Amino acid sequence: MLPTELLMFRVKAGIVEPRRLKATSGNLTLAQTLIDLFQSNIGKQRGELEAELKVLEAGRTDFRVLRGLAHLLTGLGTFEAGGDVEPGVVRAKVFELAQAQPPSRAATARVLDSAAQALAMAPEAVAAALYADLADQQTLVLFEAPEPAALLERFDLAQAQGALYRASSLIITARRNEPARYKQLLKYTKFFGLMVTVEGDPDYGFTLSVDGPMSLFGGTTRYGLAMAKFLPALLHVTKWDLSAALKPRKDLAWVDATDEEWSFQLTSEDGYVSHYKPPEDHDSALEAGFSDRWAKLETLWELEREVDLVPVPGGVIIPDFRLKHPDGRSVLVEIVGYWRPEYLRKKFELLRKSGRKDVIVCVSERLNLDKAGVNIADFGDRVVWFKGVLSPKEVLERAEQGWPT
Known part of the structure; x- marks a missing residue:
C-alpha cells in the first residue's frame, strides 16, 4: 500500500476518484525504468538505491507517481543487514572496548582492531557492520521484479486502498452470482478482523455493513489498514458493489471546507486487479x-x-x-x-x-x-x-x- 502523502485523488460532487495510470508508452517506460533500477541495485545498500531514485525524479512533474511506484517496488524487495555477524553484537563489543580509551582517531583504529580480533573479523568489516541494520545501510538481497503493466495495476489498486484509510462505514452488496463466493467474502472479512453485519437472502444477494475506523476508534489507522488490506481479497469475489463513507481531508488546501462527508464507490466491473493469490477451491x-x-x-x-x-x-x-x-x-x-x-x-x-x-x-x-x-x-x-x-x-x-x- 501507499503512505498518505503519496495518495492522489480528486473529489467531484463529493465523490472521491483515486488516481489511475493508463498503460501508455510513457507510463510503461517509467515502470520498466524503475524495475531495471531496482534489479541493478541488488547487492547494494538502500542508500545507494535512494540516491539513484532522487536523480531519476529530478525535474519531473510526475515525481509523486515515480515515488509511488518506487514505494511499491520497495515492498517487493528484501533488505538485510550485510555481514556474517549481527550489527548489534558488533556495536556491543566496539562500545565495550571504546569505554576504556579517550576518543581519538588512533583510539578508534585500535578499538576496531581489537573488536576484529575478538569477533574474528577484518577491521574494515567491523566498521561496515557497525550500523548495517539501519535502513539506508541495509543491502537489497532479493527483488521480485513484476511486469511493467502489473506494476501500474498495483499502483491503481494502492490508490483505491488508500481511500479506505479514512472510511467511517463500508457497505458491500454481494449480488446474486456463484454462491460459493459468499463464503469467500465472509471468510475474508473474518481474516482481516472486520466487524460485519450481514443482511439479505440467497435469492437477491447479501449486504455486508462494515463499521469503519473513523466511526469506531476516533480515526485510528489500524482498522483503516485492515479495510485497505481487505480490498484486494474482495477483488476475487465476483459481482459486488462497494460504497464507503469517508471523512474529508481537511489538511488539503483545495478541499471545500464545507464538505462533511465524501463517498467512495467501487464495483467488481471497475477493472482493478488483485495481487493476492486466488483462493483455494476448498477451505481445508x-x-x-x-x-x-x-x-x-x-x-x-x-x-x-x-x-x-x-x-x-x-x-x-x-x-x-x-x-x-x-x-x-x-x-x-x-x-x-x-x-x-x-x-x-x-x-x-x-x-x-x-x-x-x-x-x-x-x-x-x-x-x-x-x-x-x-x-x-x-x-x-x-x-x-x-x-x-x-x-x-x-x-x-x-x-x-x-x-x-
Whole structure:
C-alpha cells in the first residue's frame, strides 16, 4: 500500500476518484525504468538505491507517481543487514572496548582492531557492520521484479486502498452470482478482523455493513489498514458493489471546507486487479479429501461446492456442500472439524436457529464438545461422526434417508 502523502485523488460532487495510470508508452517506460533500477541495485545498500531514485525524479512533474511506484517496488524487495555477524553484537563489543580509551582517531583504529580480533573479523568489516541494520545501510538481497503493466495495476489498486484509510462505514452488496463466493467474502472479512453485519437472502444477494475506523476508534489507522488490506481479497469475489463513507481531508488546501462527508464507490466491473493469490477451491484438506473420495463413488447424488447461504437470525450458515439427486432431492452437508470452543458454540447455535432439518452435520471425534459446552443430541441421526477421514459412504447413507426442508 501507499503512505498518505503519496495518495492522489480528486473529489467531484463529493465523490472521491483515486488516481489511475493508463498503460501508455510513457507510463510503461517509467515502470520498466524503475524495475531495471531496482534489479541493478541488488547487492547494494538502500542508500545507494535512494540516491539513484532522487536523480531519476529530478525535474519531473510526475515525481509523486515515480515515488509511488518506487514505494511499491520497495515492498517487493528484501533488505538485510550485510555481514556474517549481527550489527548489534558488533556495536556491543566496539562500545565495550571504546569505554576504556579517550576518543581519538588512533583510539578508534585500535578499538576496531581489537573488536576484529575478538569477533574474528577484518577491521574494515567491523566498521561496515557497525550500523548495517539501519535502513539506508541495509543491502537489497532479493527483488521480485513484476511486469511493467502489473506494476501500474498495483499502483491503481494502492490508490483505491488508500481511500479506505479514512472510511467511517463500508457497505458491500454481494449480488446474486456463484454462491460459493459468499463464503469467500465472509471468510475474508473474518481474516482481516472486520466487524460485519450481514443482511439479505440467497435469492437477491447479501449486504455486508462494515463499521469503519473513523466511526469506531476516533480515526485510528489500524482498522483503516485492515479495510485497505481487505480490498484486494474482495477483488476475487465476483459481482459486488462497494460504497464507503469517508471523512474529508481537511489538511488539503483545495478541499471545500464545507464538505462533511465524501463517498467512495467501487464495483467488481471497475477493472482493478488483485495481487493476492486466488483462493483455494476448498477451505481445508478435510473438505478437499472428502470431495475427491466422493468423486469415486458410484451414485446418482451429485456433490456441489457452490452452496447458497442460509439466513439465520444473528448471522448466516454457509454449508460446505450440497448433495443433489436427479429426482429433486437435496441435502446440505456441514463438516465440523477441529476448532476453537467459541467457534463450535456459535456453529451449533446457528444450526439450531436455522430450523433446517436437511443438514447432515459431520463431526470430528477429536472435538471436545463437552468442554466447549455443546450438546448435539437434538440433531439425532443427522450426525455423522468421523475420526481422521470423513467417509462419503456414511454421508450417502444419511442422504438416502431424506429429511424435509
